Amino acid sequence: MSEAETPNRSPQIRKDRIHNRWVLFSPARSRRPSDFKAKSNPQPNNQTACPFCAGHEHECAPEIFRVPADATNDWKIRVIQNLYPAVSRELGFQNPVSVLGDVAVSGFGFHDVVIESPVHSVNLSDLSPAQVGEVLLACKKRIEQLRICDSIKYVQVFKNHGASAGASMSHSHSQMIALPIVPPTVSARLESMAEHYKQTGKCSLCDIQPNELLIDESAHFISLVPFAATFAFEIWIIPREHSSHFHEIDSEKATDLGGLLKLMLLKMSLQLNNPPFNLLIHTSPFQDYPSYAPSTHWFLQIAPHLSGVGGFEIATGCYINPVFPEDAAKILRDVRIS
Amino acid sequence: MSEAETPNRSPQIRKDRIHNRWVLFSPARSRRPSDFKAKSNPQPNNQTACPFCAGHEHECAPEIFRVPADATNDWKIRVIQNLYPAVSRELGFQNPVSVLGDVAVSGFGFHDVVIESPVHSVNLSDLSPAQVGEVLLACKKRIEQLRICDSIKYVQVFKNHGASAGASMSHSHSQMIALPIVPPTVSARLESMAEHYKQTGKCSLCDIQPNELLIDESAHFISLVPFAATFAFEIWIIPREHSSHFHEIDSEKATDLGGLLKLMLLKMSLQLNNPPFNLLIHTSPFQDYPSYAPSTHWFLQIAPHLSGVGGFEIATGCYINPVFPEDAAKILRDVRIS
Ligand SMILES: Nc1ncnc2c1ncn2[C@@H]1O[C@H](COP(=O)(O)OP(=O)(O)O[C@H]2O[C@H](CO)[C@@H](O)[C@H](O)[C@H]2O)[C@@H](O)[C@H]1O
Ligand SMILES: Nc1ncnc2c1ncn2[C@@H]1O[C@H](COP(=O)(O)OP(=O)(O)O[C@H]2O[C@H](CO)[C@@H](O)[C@H](O)[C@H]2O)[C@@H](O)[C@H]1O
Numbered sequence: 001m002s003e004a005e006t007p008n009r010s011p012q013i014r015k016d017r018i019h020n021r022w023v024l025f026s027p028a029r030s031r032r033p034s035d036f037k038a039k040s041n042p043q044p045n046n047q048t049a050c051p052f053c054a055g056h057e058h059e060c061a062p063e064i065f066r067v068p069a070d071a072t073n074d075w076k077i078r079v080i081q082n083l084y085p086a087v088s089r090e091l092g093f094q095n096p097v098s099v100l101g102d103v104a105v106s107g108f109g110f111h112d113v114v115i116e117s118p119v120h121s122v123n124l125s126d127l128s129p130a131q132v133g134e135v136l137l138a139c140k141k142r143i144e145q146l147r148i149c150d151s152i153k154y155v156q157v158f159k160n161h162g163a164s165a166g167a168s169m170s171h172s173h174s175q176m177i178a179l180p181i182v183p184p185t186v187s188a189r190l191e192s193m194a195e196h197y198k199q200t201g202k203c204s205l206c207d208i209q210p211n212e213l214l215i216d217e218s219a220h221f222i223s224l225v226p227f228a229a230t231f232a233f234e235i236w237i238i239p240r241e242h243s244s245h246f247h248e249i250d251s252e253k254a255t256d257l258g259g260l261l262k263l264m265l266l267k268m269s270l271q272l273n274n275p276p277f278n279l280l281i282h283t284s285p286f287q288d289y290p291s292y293a294p295s296t297h298w299f300l301q302i303a304p305h306l307s308g309v310g311g312f313e314i315a316t317g318c319y320i321n322p323v324f325p326e327d328a329a330k331i332l333r334d335v336r337i338s
Numbered sequence: 339m340s341e342a343e344t345p346n347r348s349p350q351i352r353k354d355r356i357h358n359r360w361v362l363f364s365p366a367r368s369r370r371p372s373d374f375k376a377k378s379n380p381q382p383n384n385q386t387a388c389p390f391c392a393g394h395e396h397e398c399a400p401e402i403f404r405v406p407a408d409a410t411n412d413w414k415i416r417v418i419q420n421l422y423p424a425v426s427r428e429l430g431f432q433n434p435v436s437v438l439g440d441v442a443v444s445g446f447g448f449h450d451v452v453i454e455s456p457v458h459s460v461n462l463s464d465l466s467p468a469q470v471g472e473v474l475l476a477c478k479k480r481i482e483q484l485r486i487c488d489s490i491k492y493v494q495v496f497k498n499h500g501a502s503a504g505a506s507m508s509h510s511h512s513q514m515i516a517l518p519i520v521p522p523t524v525s526a527r528l529e530s531m532a533e534h535y536k537q538t539g540k541c542s543l544c545d546i547q548p549n550e551l552l553i554d555e556s557a558h559f560i561s562l563v564p565f566a567a568t569f570a571f572e573i574w575i576i577p578r579e580h581s582s583h584f585h586e587i588d589s590e591k592a593t594d595l596g597g598l599l600k601l602m603l604l605k606m607s608l609q610l611n612n613p614p615f616n617l618l619i620h621t622s623p624f625q626d627y628p629s630y631a632p633s634t635h636w637f638l639q640i641a642p643h644l645s646g647v648g649g650f651e652i653a654t655g656c657y658i659n660p661v662f663p664e665d666a667a668k669i670l671r672d673v674r675i676s
Contacts, residue, residue, distance in 0.1 A: 011423070011426050012442050013444070014441070015440065017441065019522075024424050024425060032421070033506065035507055035509075036505065036506065037383055042375050043374070083370070086362050091349070101538070102352070102565045103352070103353035104350050106350060106351070107349025107351050107363065156653050158649030158652075165649070168372040168373070170373050171373075179654075183653075183655055184359035184360065184526075185654050185655035204439075227440045280653040308501075308502065310504020311503070314616055314641060315494050315616075315618040315639075316522070316524060317526075
């Protein structure tokens with residue numbers, strides 16, 4: 001443990017003003033013992049046949065498109081249907097039904113997988129900035145297809161890396177779930193950012209003063225540890241220019257973002273020894289939200305999983321983070337990529 | 339997999355009207371493969387010295403009280419300070435400070451541990467109904483001490499059982515964190531229940547029609563799988579009589595609840611092979627909430643952890659549950675405890 005992470009600092013409770021929720025910071029927590037045998041970080045089986053690998057395309061659910069579009073065996077990215085979807089593209093949209101006061105809708109939606117490389121052992125951070133940019137542009141393209149569907153309200157893009165971050169497949173991939181509802185965390189974020197706008201006339205992310213929380217910057221993006229980070233060493237990458245929707249990104253910005261994202265993943269991986277993590281794109285719903293346009297600003301979140309969560313977080317929605325964001329930012333700033 | 343859990347049912351999206359959030363139900367998800375080696379369920383080390391065991395009291399942070407109060411070596415329950423607290427009882431309350439639009443408060447609060455038995459290998463469900471009742475009454479007593487402190491707004495009681503549910507200590511215990519803020523999930527629940535009351539003139543939990551979701555009942559409580567359960571085989575235990583605060587429970591009701599809670603833990607453990615789980619007491623904040631009294635109703639939640647969560651849940655607050663609640667309720671109803 002470095003000096004910056006000194007466990008002697010007093011605990012603090014900080015408000016995440018983007019999500020309007022509280023986070024507890026307590027360095028003392030990191031010293032607590034465990035009488036369980038060390039949780040193993042499950043390793044992938046040595047796969048002879050992974051359906052996401054080149055040559056196994058026929059073992060996958062149907063393809064939506066590939067990059068390059070006309071590639072045969074030499075594809076770089078494939079966007080396919082998820083074979084075990086959480087929502088079903090066949091169902092069609094039905095209006096919510098209310099039964100004895102309870103509300104349900106049919107589980108209509110789209111659940112897709114973005115295979116980020118044809119090669120099993122290649123991670124997102126192994127790709128070049130331009131190639132990471134191409135993965136981002138594949139997500140943009142798919143979102144633009146999905147938003148044509150009137151009953152789709154929101155698309156969540158997410159990546160699970162490592163078994164303890166939820167991954168069931170080790171071949172590098174992301175997922176997209178297109179939903180007929182606006183999810184609760186997204187509504188809370190929109191409301192909270194709208195409230196900030198009402199009070200200050202400014203978008204909370206345009207208005208951000210990273211100071212000692214800054215990690216790095218590129219032509220169009222900045223990366224920082226948020227003031228009330230939910231997870232230890234959490235990183236946000238924020239476009240400098242105001243934009244509500246991730247799918248407004250163009251190819252120049254995608255390459256620029258690809259470079260900064262790659263750098264952040266490398267720094268995190270080096271400093272924290274290839275931890276399990278989630279990569280999340282926080283964007284805005286498609287329709288019915290024009291009034292949110294000036295106050296909502298898309299961003300990327302990288303959430304490493306250094307410890308699990310327990311009942312307190314599930315019950316309260318408050319997370320406990322043992323590392324102060326300014327300490328995490330300093331450590332990440334100082335990581336040298338050779 | 340039993341027939342009731344048939345993966346051929348269409349997905350559905352249900353609204354949890356207590357918390358005002360959506361849950362995706364998709365039986366197909368339970369069939370997806372994993373290419374990671376099976377996650378081990380970490381087992382406790384063979385402890386020679388567990389600080390929570392009788393005879394090791396001196397290795398613990400200071401005791402607050404024990405049950406019976408005058409017991410010496412023959413205590414049944416101990417309520418002690420947490421040695422690695424998330425919040426600090428020494429700090430004292432300070433008003434929130436705002437720095438460049440961000441808000442922080444000092445991490446004032448109380449973080450306690452309830453040791454539920456002097457014996458290392460005894461689980462909560464091994465205790466008699468009256469003994470489980472005594473654990474609940476110890477929590478009630480501690481909450482009543484904490485609510486005297488003006489700046490404490492809410493107390494969360496929670497239990498982590500098993501390493502994947504967050505437990506770091508295997509000796510049976512619960513924890514209580516007393517906070518100077520109202521946590522986000524609690525505010526959302528209060529608002530949502532108040533809205534139901536405004537619309538119907540009824541408390542949403544008094545108003546509940548369990549029907550096929552019912553598992554069991556006792557003199558003063560019912561147990562059921564909630565309509566929009568976040569976790570597969572999740573169980574709620576709800577007092578029949580309207581009451582906003584858990585600490586209003588009396589000893590007769592505590593013994594009655596002890597019996598039903600024990601039965602639910604045994605059924606879950608038998609059916610799901612002693613899964614990791616969280617046990618949560620959802621109650622109301624102390625002050626400033628008189629207007630919520632008619633609409634808010636305390637309850638217990640048992641949340642088994644049969645699978646982890648991934649980036650989608652973290653980003654959206656929407657959970658994916660592969661088991662329909664009516665199927666889980668039927669299975670749990672039918673478990674026979676010999
Ligand atoms: N041949 C094939 N063709 C097409 N698709 C295939 C396929 N074989 C497998 N798949 C799909 O590939 C996906 C791989 O996804 P991940 O490894 O990111 O995590 P998964 O979705 O399993 O669950 C994690 O993420 C979700 C969402 O966050 C959490 O609910 C869950 O608990 C966590 O483990 C799976 O969704 C699977 O259905
Ligand atoms: N000698 C001693 N005297 C007094 N107290 C002692 C002690 N030795 C250990 N303790 C305390 O005992 C507690 C045991 O608690 P649990 O096993 O329920 O989980 P823990 O709080 O570690 O973290 C889980 O729960 C929290 C809250 O949900 C999550 O943040 C976290 O990720 C998850 O692992 C710890 O909090 C520890 O600080």
